[in-house]
Amino acid sequence: MEWYAEGLAAGVDPASPERWPRLDEHDQAKVEAASVALVLHLTRPWLWDRLPPRVREQVVDWLAPAVGAAYPPINWVWFQLVTEQFLASVGGPYAEEDIEAGLALARTFERDGGWYADGAERSYDHYNGWALHLYPLLWSEMAGRAPDPAYLARLERFLDDAVHLVGADGSPLVQGRGLTYRFAAAAPFWAGARAGVGSPGLLRRAASGIVRHFAERGAPDRDGVLTLGWHGPWRGIAQDYSGPGPPYWAAKGLLGLSLPAGHPVWTAVEEPLPVETGDFTRVVRAPGWLVSGTRADGIVRVVNHGTDHARPGARLADAPLYARLGYSTATFPLLSGDPLDQSVAVLDEDGRASHRTGFTAGPVSALPSGTLVGSSRWRARWGEQGPGPDHGHSRPGGDLRDGPEVEVVSAVRGAWELRFARLPVEAGGTPVEAGGLRSEPDALGPPPAGRLRLGGWPAPEGGPVTRVVGGPGLTERGVAVAATPLAARTLVPWCATPGPAEPGRWYTAAILLGEGGDPPAVNGNAITWPDGAADEIPLPGPAAGQRG
Structure with a gap:
């Protein structure tokens, strides 16, 4: 002292x-x-x-x-x-x-299910736990007040979701800004223990697992220092307010040390995480997430149809940590460049991919079979983030070009997502405004504009399997290689149409992360999954020119 x-x-x-x-x-x-x-x-x-x-x-x-x-x-x-x-x-x-x-x-800031939005926008991330749930509890103690029962009920509901977002290896969900705070993600579990909310053995398993995840992978480093990074140093993870001090928000992940040795969170037998007890699917409505955990590989995946750190209709380039279609405990989104990983993009005449921020969120739900379904729709736009400080979310761009609308429906079961994507047509059968796209290929020039490309999970080489299986019309395919904080070689599979996408037609791709077996079989909107379950996915009404 x-x-x-x-x-x-x-x-x-x-x-x-x-x-x-x-x-x-x-x-x-x-x-x-x-x-x-x-x-x-x-x-x-x-x-x-x-x-x-x-x-x-x-x-x-x-x-x-x-x-x-x-x-x-x-x-x-x-x-x-x-x-x-x-x-x-x-x-x-x-x-x-x-x-x-x-x-x-x-x-x-209060939203459904005990969640908070970090302000007025669709801003859902770890600030829910290490700030918006933690500070009310500690403030009430400072003020000499008993915690508000409504707050405690919200905390309990949030923690029920939060324990489902921790991988078996202790990794928190890799999503949202402030990731260099690392094991601060354990803070809400200690808050629950401090407030007497939740199962002490499960809370300790989640919190200690997150801290151990980083302690065993180079954070702190050999000098005992928490650097800007994830496991090791990675300068690109920083926001403009980051310096040598901010990584020490990680201290919030050690709040349990303020509880006495005889507290139930220390004396209870640790309970396994949800992903360690079996496969599960879960709808988290406030952020618009379809959550799937698989015991075989210990991975938790989130398919995102509700979070972009923006408002509907916002004309912004994507923030990689918010606007991707998927996040997990085993992958790290690409932090620079136009969208590739976990994206559905329209390619312009220069081959640049469109962005989706400002989308309209559709419903998220679970079918009777347990399969999860969600959707979103947006105006494709090309451009870059505008100048100015980077707080980890989108900034207004100075020269964004509008393109066609894009609509995506996701069906999630186990390690697979079956992704439906189309460029909608208007009620009269007219293609939605194409924003100057070339519709005819130039034999001597670049690939034709208006191609539709679906990107898969950005998995570390040598890590979990990442795979994209394109359906009819998505005949082009490849694997991009990029660097992320998880691996110098991160693999991103993708598939695309060879020419301009046909307006109104639903294209489908099966997207895998981890151990999933054979891809699901698809016939129109009917899916037979590897485990034998069968679903008919409710797609938006038929459009002129639609084909399966």
């Missing part, structure tokens, strides 16, 4: 050469201030209560600019709440109106 006290004293001393940026000098300090406030609360008898009066005064002075300050209307609202609540607990300045307004704003 003396070591921490020394660092704290230097950080808040305006005359120290090692002083920290103030909250009114740099917005990122508002994030770090909340962590400082939480730690001072959790360790109060051993740290705050033993600080010299002058250091306490300087801590208060350093935190005080939070009062009345502007915070983005996202998970940051909790940074102001816990900072001001700590100030109130030590006799410092605070504003009751800030606290009441912050609590009211946080309630607007």
Whole structure:
């Protein structure tokens, strides 16, 4: 504690050469201030209560600019709440109106099933657990209030989904920004244990499995440092606010150490994760996810028809960590370039792939057989993210070109997804506006514009099997090789139409990650799966010129 006290004293001393940026000098300090406030609360008898009066005064002075300050209307609202609540607990300045307004704003983030959106957009990611569920619990403790029963019920529902999103090897779902926080993904499980919500043995299995996953794969490194990266260093994973400090949000994944040795989360027998007990499928409605876990390979997959960190109709390029059609515990999306992995894209005259951000989300549901079905529809657009800071999500592009509409229906069972894709036609049979696409190939030029390409899972070479089996009309195929934080050689299979896609026609491809056996058999919208189950997939109504 003396070591921490020394660092704290230097950080808040305006005359120290090692002083920290103030909250009114740099917005990122508002994030770090909340962590400082939480730690001072959790360790109060051993740290705050033993600080010299002058250091306490300087801590208060350093935190005080939070009062009345502007915070983005996202998970940051909790940074102001816990900072001001700590100030109130030590006799410092605070504003009751800030606290009441912050609590009211946080309630607007609530979504179905105990989930939160990180703001007004379709922003669903690990911030649900390591911020939007964790901070309310700790704030209520700081305020001397019992946790709101409605909050506890939401936490319990969320944790029931969250334990289904951890792979058997302890990997959390690789999706969303802030991934360099790594085992901070364990935070909601410790929050559940702290609040007395959920099964202690299952919560410990999930949390300790996530921490162990990284500890056994190079994080921290040989020097004991958490670098910017995933397992090892990987600079491309960072957002514009990332520096040497942010990886230490991982500390939230060790919150269980604040619980005494006799707590049930430490004394209970560990229970296996859902993916370790058998195959499962699960609909998570708020983010629009179809979740499938398979015991044979321990992989959890998410097919995404509801999350893009944007709003319907937004004219934005894709954010790779949000707008892909699939994420898993065993793959890492390609972080640069136009969409390839887990995409349905229209290729323009230069062979560039279209983006899907701003899609219209369709329903997600489970058929009586247990097969999951979901859909989305969007206007294909070409272009790049606009200039400016990268917070891990889309930025408005300066020169996006509109193309045709694209519609996708997914059927998910086991390790397979059967993906239906088409370029819809209007009610009168007229192809949807093609945005200047060339419809005739140039024998001496590039491949014809308007081709439809379906990309599969980006699996590490030597890792789980990744495969795309194209149906009629998807006769072109290949495998792209790229680098990701999981492997220098990551394989992305794909299939495509040889020429412009026929408007109104449903094209199908079977997409595999892991151990799945033979591909499903398809006849129109009827599917026979490798396990013998048979389904008829409800597709949107017939369109002029539609073919199977």
